[in-house]
Amino acid sequence: QFEDFHNSHAYDLLDQYKDKVPCFNDDIQGTASVVVTGMFSAMRALKQQLKDQKVLFLGAGSAATGIAHLIADAMVEEGLTREEALARIKLFDSKGLVAKKRTAPLTPAKMPFAAEDAPAETFLEAIREIKPTAIIGVSAQGGAFTKECLEEMAKINERPIIFALSNPTSKAECTAEEAYTYTDGRCLFACGSPFKPVEYKGKTFVPRQGNNHYVFPGIGLGAIFSRAKLIPNEVFLVAAKVLADMVKPEDLERGSLYPALSEVREISAEIGAAVAGYIFDKNLAEIEKPADLKKAVKDAMWDPKHAHFIQE
Incomplete structure (x- = not known):
């Protein structure tokens, strides 16, 4: 966990040692692997391909960019160019949608996903502008996937992909119950904190954690x-x-994207x-x-x- 030497050093340490010794960073690479698993499972449920999705992240730290790069790798395997894959993934951080025209320089990890322009100042505005098929929360901002955000995702998509991955539970972007309720039971949900099964309109959903373990x-x-x-x-x-x-x-029938x-x-x-x-x-x-x-x-x-x- 190179983040223990401060988040700003995680990528630098990984880049410095990955081609010299057998090492990996679980926060960047392990998290990415598990989240991509959830996306693959969602594709099975939707009978779609990952390369056709548009993904919007809430959070743009090392975990977010690690996940984003591995999603791009998977999209490339399905036939997109690297540029096409990166264009289908966007990041939203404390300053709004990550864009090239920001006054402050972007970190190298964020730069590949930067939009040309970013008028969206709130996450709801970003959803309306980008129209993502999936939103992935790694922001540690409890409740950031608001009722309005979830309803907008359900309006845009028949089966929206909602991954609220921050933990502990107090920092989860939304609860499982909120995700299913505000999307009328149509979302494909994964979480970073444990949630009990949810009863909604006569169906029991069993959300599972996208956990590195x-x-x-x-x-x-x-x-x-x-x-x-x-x-x-x-x-x-x-x-x-x-x-x-x-x-x-x-x-999958129970809404579980993991075994x-x-x-x-x-x-x-x-x-x-x-x-x-x-x-x-x-x-x-x-x-x-x-x-x-x-x-x-x-x-x-x-x-x-x-x-x-x-x-x-």
Whole structure:
């Protein structure tokens, strides 16, 4: 967590060391992987492609820009140019919509997503101007997705994507109940704080957290197992795809964009094997690839059972 050395250093430290030692930043890259998983799951529910979405972020820190870059990577995989992908993603921070014409210079992380102009001074104005299909909150501003914002998203989209990812609960951009109520039960919702199931018009929605603990154990496992020389950014897209594939149709039916957390050990094994496979395929491993990679990775996982060491 390079942010522990202050947020302003997170990207610099990652850029300085990512091509020298096997490291990753969970706030920037792990968060991005889990959020992209949620977007992939939403695409399954909508029967659409990520490249056709327009995404508006509330918040423009290292977590937001990390997520935004990985969404752009996924859009490029689906056929867009990098420029086209970046143009479909916008950031809104404390000064309004992030734009190139600001008086104060933009940080390098924000610059790729800057709009040409930014007349929108409120988040509601930005929604009306950009008409996003998805809003992603990483602002730590409790209640920032207001009733009006949610209703506007429901007006623009048949099934709006609403990700209120800030935690703890007091800092969540909206609650699960607010999201479902103000979008008439039509939204695809993910959260950063835990929320109980929501009953709305006779249907029970089960919101799940887009939490990093879905991916970082598996990513670490795959990297350690393969003795990775480096951990390339593509690994986080690999992890997102594996996690999204583990979301069952019945999960989506209940509004859950992630698998149950009770499955985290199985999830970690699958992600670990996929990450290790990528490391081997890119010749970044310091050991030979085993014949049965999935079994070898699963066998390498720590099992929390201990022998009795107390002498009689």
